[in-house]
Amino acid sequence: MDKTQVFSESSWSSLENLGWDSEWDFLFSPFKGPYVPGRVIAVHKTRYDVNIPGGIISVPISGAMKKQKNLPVVGDFVVVLDNQDAATQMIVSILKRRTCLSRGGAGESAGEQILAANIDTAFIVTDPGHDLSIPRLERYLLIVRNSGAEPVIILNKSDTSEEISTIIDRVHAELRGVPVIALSALNNTGLEQLGPFLTPGATVIFLGSSGVGKSTLINALTGASLQKTGGIRENDGKGRHTTTVRHLIPLDGGSCLIDTPGMREVRIWTAGNTLNEAFDxxxxxxxxxxxxxxxxxxxxxxxxxxxxxxxxxxxxxxxxYRKLHKEADFEKEKAEIGLKRLEKKRYRGIARMANECRDRNRWQE
Ligand SMILES: Nc1nc2c(ncn2[C@@H]2O[C@H](COP(=O)(O)OP(=O)(O)OP(=O)(O)O)[C@@H](O)[C@H]2O)c(=O)[nH]1
Ligand SMILES: [Mg+2]
Ligand SMILES: [Zn+2]
Structure with missing residues (x-):
């Protein structure tokens, strides 16, 4: 492999340390020759940072994937064409996702926005003061449950709240059946409660509003200042959107953490059965x-x-319940309208082709 393409030799991991197991091996087995497996650790505009055996490379995706809008997300295991030549190095396929975290598109744009893939546990981080909102936590829960990952709520900044046990009880009462953990990333207290989720091979993600301390928590867990952290605004306690890209970081024990930028809007994607389960x-x-x-x-x-x-x-x-139900119906409708438009367009294409064919035949007669 062209060594110049490995731009971060010191920080790459073996794929085993990034969750690669025999099941992934099986899915990858049809690919031989110049293909290597890798895991997407960060997504930029048109390029992807992929950890392959031996290094981290920055590559685009194939034209076919682009055309099909089959875009990798952080956490994906992918197939990379790696034939010694940096110019033709690219991602050619995504191995079937085990779990897939997605939300409704922001603004009026229809459709699903996939945030990350192959997540085992999603930590929904909140601040017990300013940020605490049961309806927002409930939205996160729906998104996570719908993805197939296990949700856990983290009340960070427990050092700033005197009534943390009352808050835990309240969250438990309102959102049944989800583990709630209180800790302080800044003071490094209570972090051991995350141990059971950080098992070898597991991938966890940290979700939540800007300023709740996701990056601080990741730095505390890695014991390094890998992620930039930011202050929060005095007047409303909101964060400053310090983290801007989702990033996968390996932890020493063999688990992986994904830091994410704070979400401004938590739209649920077609929640389907998850909504019914949450409100059984x-x-x-x-x-x-x-x-x-x-x-x-x-x-x-x-x-x-x-x-x-x-x-x-x-x-x-x-x-x-009423509000979330309405929203899920709306997202579904938006998606269906989008689908119809697509069908119409496709039909127009077929009709044009038929016309051209007929004209050609006539001309040849
Ligand atoms: N008191 C206290 N402050 C904390 C704690 N954890 C984080 N903070 C502070 O909260 C602020 C925001 O922390 P970040 O880690 O940057 O928050 P973030 O969730 O990554 O924010 P974005 O990247 O903007 O989404 C920083 O000033 C941290 O020092 C904590 O446990 N206690
Ligand atoms: Mg951050
Ligand atoms: Zn009724």
Whole structure:
């Protein structure tokens, strides 16, 4: 391999230390000859930093992948064409993702935005003060559960809060069934609670708003200042968006961490069954509603509204459910409209081809 292409020789890892196992080996087995496996550790505009055996290289993707909009994300295991020549080095395929973290596109843009792949545990980091918002945590939970990864909530900056155990109880009560860990990245206390998730071969990601301390936490875990950290604004406690790219970092014990930029907007992607699982209490009670398509608004014989009156479900919880449901439907609709447009375009292409064919035949007659 051309040594000049390995721009970061000191920081590369063996693929085994980046989660490569026999299952990946199996998926890679059809590729022989000039192909090598690798893991995407960072994504730039058109180039990808890929850790391959022997180094980290910066490569583009193949034209076919570009055309199919088949874009790698951080955490992907990929197949790289590596035939000694830096000019033709490129990613040619993505090995089938085990888990895939995605959200609805930002702004009005339709579609899915894939954030990262092959994540085992997603830490949803929040600050118990300024940033704490149950509805936002719930959105993150939906995104994570939908991805196939396991969610864990981290209340960072526990050094700044006197009532941390009350907050833990509140989060537990509102968002059932998710582990909640309180720690302080700055003071290096409570980090040992993350140990069970950082097993050899595991990949974990840190999600959350800007300024909650994701990079500080990663630096504390790696024991190095690999990630830049930033202050937060005095007036509203918001972060300054210090981290700008998602980055995969290997940890000594054989696990991998992914730092991410703080999210401004947490849109859920088509939440499907995950939404129903998260609100299984409401779904169960809704089976008793008189109308099967009851929206639990003004309909007579609504069991859900009765459950709210009886204090079995909180009004806020019902409202969060309604809002998320509406949003998931909207994302689905946006995606379907996009699909229809695509079909129309494809049909127009076929019709044009048929016309051209007919004209040609006529001309030849
Ligand atoms: N008091 C206290 N401050 C912390 C703690 N962890 C992080 N901070 C501070 O919070 C600020 C933001 O930390 P970062 O690690 O840059 O936050 P981030 O989540 O990576 O932010 P973005 O990269 O912008 O998304 C810094 O000033 C940190 O020193 C903590 O446990 N306690
Ligand atoms: Mg950061
Ligand atoms: Zn109802």
């Amino acid at each position: 209490d409401i779904i169960r009670i809704a089976q008793e509603c008189r109308f099967s398509d009851c929206r639990h608004l003004q309909e007579p014989g609504c069991a859900v509204r009765k459950a709210v009156e009886d204090g079995l479900i909180s009004q806020e919880r019902l409202e969060r």
